[in-house]
Amino acid sequence: MGCNQALTGSSGTIQSPNFPSNYGNRADCAWTITSPPNTRITLTFSSFSLEYGSSRCPYDYVRVREQSSQGSIILGKKCGTSLPLPVSSTFNVMYIEFRSDYSVTRQGFQAQWSTQQVCGQALTGNSGTIRSPNHPNNYDDNALCAWTITADPGTKVSFTFSDLNLQNSRGCSSDALEIRDGLSRNGALLARLCGSSLPPSITASGNTALVMFKSDASVNYRGFELKWEERQEVEIINLVVVVVVVVVVVVVVVLVVVVVVVVVVVVVVVVEVVIVIIIKIV
Secondary structure, rough: OOOEEEEEOOOOEEEOOOOOOOOOOOEEEEEEEEEEOEEEEEEEEEEEEOOOOOOOOOOOOOEEEEEEEEEEEEEEEOOOOOOOOOOOOOOOOOEEEOOOOOOOOOOOEEEEEEEEEOEEEEEEEEEEEEOOOOOOOOOOOOOOEHHHHHHHHOOEEEEEEEEEOOOOOOHOOOOEEEEEOOOOOOOHHHHHHHHHOOOOOOOOOEEEEEEEEEEOOOOOOEEEEEEEEOOHHHHHHHHHHHHHHHHHHHHHHHHHHHHHHHHHHHHHHHHHHHHHHHHHOO
16 A cells, blocks of 8 residues: 555545554655545544654654645644544545654554545625524434635624524533634634524624534434624724714814803903903093
């Protein structure tokens, strides 16, 4: 099996050079896995034994990553002898790298990759609606969905829910809807939702957001429906600033007018008093 390959399909196996014998020094391997559209890739390790240096894996390591519009996202970097947990991509392309240094070698690794059907799509524009599969009927078991949203530059993406009915669990560990800032699943978590309580409006920090939905293999509910739209935050802020400036100018003008009137009244009174005094003297 080659050390550098572009793999396609719905399943397969990758392994370090010479596996199950020890890999060599200065190994430099890369695999690109591309699965069918609307699928995601899960990499499951069946054997794992690499030189361990620290949790940062400075010597020999396997690194799994994916690509988003915001750059390369590391899904995991592993070394040592503990079998890593399965690693899953958000979309249908995964990159695996294996590196060894100039000294200690071990047996290496073997891993199987498989695919799962996902729903979702890349959304653009200034508004839209997202629904769980089959909504308003119940969603399916083991659903996996991902929607990326890209609105116009200079705006912020805002979400408003009209329906939410998911299996409720502690920490939303069973069925869950996540909204994240940006287009990466490593983006800041804006909301993780389950149950049936409608949340308040949710707004991203910019013009991109990622919506992900997953269900387990047990109870199914109606799901969710939400509307997304872009908000012209910059224009709103500018309008507020203009209003504040106008109010301040009006207040200042009123104060100046009042002061002028008071001064005029005082001058008139003083002049009248002076005139009266002069008349009496004369």
